[in-house]
Amino acid sequence: MILDALVSNLPDVLAFVDESLERRNCPMRVQMQIDIAVEEIFVNIASYAYSPEVGKAEILIQEDHDPDGITITFIDTGVPYDPLARPDPDVTLSASQRQIGGLGIYMVKKSMTDMTYQYEGNRNILTLRKEFF
Secondary structure, eight states, X not given: OEEEOOGGGHHHHHHHHHHHHHHTTOOHHHHHHHHHHHHHHXXXXXXXXXXXXXXXXXXXXXOTTOTTEEEEEEEEOSSOOOTXXXXXXXXXXXXXXXXXXXXXXXXXXXXXXXXXXXXETTEEEEEXXXXXX
16 A cells, blocks of 8 residues: 555555455454554654655565564654653653653553664664464
8 A cells, every 4th residue: 555644644554454354264362462552653653754845655564474473664754753762751751751752662662562764775664563363
């Protein structure tokens, strides 16, 4: 799926992902975790990758080689940004003591089985993998 990186396109992205998950009988609990991760990543791309311009986002789903999970890759040509390089927030601190930002990516990292980032050919490539069981 390739579409404009606009928050208003989030429902289309979620429908694309959910269709694949439902076709594969993904457990609802896992589907909800994946939906939250997809929302966080896509909204970050839409909000920060091209600001103030609008660019494209590509979402690839690899399901054929992994019967017990799914791999979702997000690709954009926006500002280079490795969300995995950012230190995790100190979740032992109260919300008022923590620095702003980073909690969403932290939640994605904790809920996915694996996450990788690379910058290649002027493209940010962020890959999430989630096992179903």
